[in-house]
Amino acid sequence: MARSTDSGRNLLSGILLGVGIAGFVDEVVFHQLLRWHHFYDRSTPAVGLVSDGIFHAFSWFATVAALFLFADIRRRRTFEPSRWWGGILIGCGAFQLYDGIIQHKLFGLHQIRYDVDLLPYDLTWNIIAVVLIAGGVVLLARSRRSRGVRADA
Amino acid sequence: MHNHGGGVSAMELVSFALLAAIAVYLLAALRPAGRPIWPRRRIVLWIAGCLVAALSVQATATNHDDFARHAVAHVGLGMLAPLLLMLAAPGTLALRSLSAVPARRLARMLRSRPVRFLTYPVTAAVLHLGGLWLLYPGGLYPSIHVNGLLFVLVYVHLFVSGYLFSASIAGIDPAPHRASFGTRAVVLCAVMAGHSILSKQLFGNQPPDVPVAEAELGSMIMYYGGDAVSVALVVLLFAGWYREAGRTQRRLESRTQKSSV
Numbered sequence: 001m002a003r004s005t006d007s008g009r010n011l012l013s014g015i016l017l018g019v020g021i022a023g024f025v026d027e028v029v030f031h032q033l034l035r036w037h038h039f040y041d042r043s044t045p046a047v048g049l050v051s052d053g054i055f056h057a058f059s060w061f062a063t064v065a066a067l068f069l070f071a072d073i074r075r076r077r078t079f080e081p082s083r084w085w086g087g088i089l090i091g092c093g094a095f096q097l098y099d100g101i102i103q104h105k106l107f108g109l110h111q112i113r114y115d116v117d118l119l120p121y122d123l124t125w126n127i128i129a130v131v132l133i134a135g136g137v138v139l140l141a142r143s144r145r146s147r148g149v150r151a152d153a
Numbered sequence: 154m155h156n157h158g159g160g161v162s163a164m165e166l167v168s169f170a171l172l173a174a175i176a177v178y179l180l181a182a183l184r185p186a187g188r189p190i191w192p193r194r195r196i197v198l199w200i201a202g203c204l205v206a207a208l209s210v211q212a213t214a215t216n217h218d219d220f221a222r223h224a225v226a227h228v229g230l231g232m233l234a235p236l237l238l239m240l241a242a243p244g245t246l247a248l249r250s251l252s253a254v255p256a257r258r259l260a261r262m263l264r265s266r267p268v269r270f271l272t273y274p275v276t277a278a279v280l281h282l283g284g285l286w287l288l289y290p291g292g293l294y295p296s297i298h299v300n301g302l303l304f305v306l307v308y309v310h311l312f313v314s315g316y317l318f319s320a321s322i323a324g325i326d327p328a329p330h331r332a333s334f335g336t337r338a339v340v341l342c343a344v345m346a347g348h349s350i351l352s353k354q355l356f357g358n359q360p361p362d363v364p365v366a367e368a369e370l371g372s373m374i375m376y377y378g379g380d381a382v383s384v385a386l387v388v389l390l391f392a393g394w395y396r397e398a399g400r401t402q403r404r405l406e407s408r409t410q411k412s413s414v
Contacts, residue, residue, distance in 0.1 A: 050350055057345030060384050061338075068391040072398055 006078035009069055011140070014087020017066035018136075021088065022095035023059025030112070051103055059095070082146070086139030093132030100125040164214055171207040175200055178243065181250040188249060195241045202237030205229050210308065218298065220363045224371035228378035230308060231281075235316035236382055240389075244326030264329050274332050274340040277321040281314040282347045289351060294360040318344065323389035334394055341390060345383045352376040 073079050100122065104111060112121040178199045182191040209229030212222050244263065248256050262268060270276055287293050288307060297304045320326065322337050332340075352375035359368030 049354055050346075053348075053350035053353065054346040056349045057342055057383070060380060061342050061345065061387050064384065064387040064391055065338075068395050072395060075399065076402065 006073065006076060007080060007083055009073055010078070010080045010083040011087045013066045013069035013073060014084040014089075015066075015091035015094075016062040016069070016087075018088040018091020018093070019095045020059050020063030020066055020091075022092045022099070023055065024063065026099060027056075048103060055095070055099070055103070062091075080143060082139050082143035086136045086143060089132045089136030089139065091136075093129045093134075093136060096132065097126060097129035100129055164211065167207055167210045167214075171203050174203050178241070178246065181246050184250065191246065195246075198237050199241035199243070202234045202241060205237060206234035206312065209234065213308075218362075220360070220367040220371040221374060224374040224378075226308070227311065227375060228382065231311040231315040232319075232379060232382040235312060236319045236385060239316060239320045239324055239326075242325050248327070260327075263327070269330050271317055272321045272324075272328065272330075274318075274321040274337050277314065277317040278340050278344045280310075281318040282344055282351075284310050284314055285347075285351055289355055289360065290358075292360075295362055319386060323386055323393065334390075334397075337390060341383075341386060345379075345387075348379045348383065349376060352379060 070084075073084075100112075104122070104125075111118060112125055179196065182196050206229070209226040212229070213219075213226035216222050244259075247259060251259060271280075284307075288297075293303075293307070297307050320328075321332065322341050324331075352372050355375070356369055356372035359365055363371075
């Protein structure tokens with residue numbers, strides 16, 4: 001029973017940190033450094049604003065939660081690196097895919113960059129997201145297999 | 154500086170309240186009555202909180218019409234000052250400084266139904282966000298500069314609801330009926346989202362008579378300033394969880410050790 005809580009916490013901590021990292025990169029790199037994204041697009045519809053607010057808040061919340069969960073995992077000496085990293089990749093990819101498909105395209109919150117042909121940007125953005133998720137799933141499958149081996153031994 | 158029904162005397166009142174708040178707290182904290190020493194950290198937090206509150210009021214009272222100043226006052230008085238003051242544990246200090254009868258009366262008041270209702274995270278969050286909702290999308294903002302009483306009411310509400318909210322999420326004063334960790338986490342997340350939405354929408358929909366550039370600056374001050382204070386609240390909330398989880402773990406460990414012997 002205790003084992004399954006611990007692996008659940010490893011995965012949860014990873015996913016939350018992944019969401020936090022993706023949100024952070026989005027804010028710092030794309031909004032602040034590159035200034036490709038706009039703080040607010042005059043044509044932003046209400047639903048986009050609401051979704052953006054929820055995800056902005058949640059990515060801060062998730063980062064802090066993930067770090068405290070991580071500290072707790074280390075304290076209990078039940079850190080499982082591949083599960084944790086798998087979670088990070090999945091969280092990161094899922095947030096990016098949501099941002100790229102739902103927020104940018106469906107809700108029209110803002111675009112990746114302005115005054116350029118968007119297609120290559122959108123494709124790169126979303127393909128990276130899918131690759132991240134796939135990488136995370138592979139890591140998780142591997143961690144499950146290695147745990148199975150340990151249980152057999 | 155222009156004057157709406159005694160702006161100067163209002164500032165004097167604020168200065169007096171500031172000094173009184175610091176003096177009363179220091180008197181209670183430093184009174185050598187054989188009690189354990191009150192932590193220095195809390196004294197510093199209290200003074201810092203009082204200063205932030207007073208500076209915030211001053212920032213907006215000296216120039217009503219500047220929206221960016223209003224935004225600074227908003228974050229300072231409604232979010233940062235309440236957080237600092239709440240961390241100074243004024244309730245705990247009052248309970249230990251008062252003599253037995255008033256202390257018991259205060260404890261009973263803190264347990265009473267109205268106080269429990271007001272300090273429940275959902276109520277505090279609705280009061281806090283609801284006030285902001287009325288002020289900006291609700292169109293109350295322009296009238297606070299015409300009506301002096303409304304101006305005072307809005308800022309008092311901002312401060313009180315901000316205090317109730319941060320105390321309901323991560324308060325350290327005794328709270329006999331503290332809401333569960335899950336409730337506090339969900340409510341905090343919701344209020345953070347509400348803040349982001351409200352402050353960002355001000356960017357594109359400035360209140361009447363506010364120049365676009367001022368509204369944009371004010372909106373970003375609220376957005377990023379609000380983030381900073383909210384993240385501090387999240388850290389406090391989870392630090393509490395972490396301590397509690399450690400306690401549970403130690404209890405479990407000592408129990409298994411005992412049973413294995």
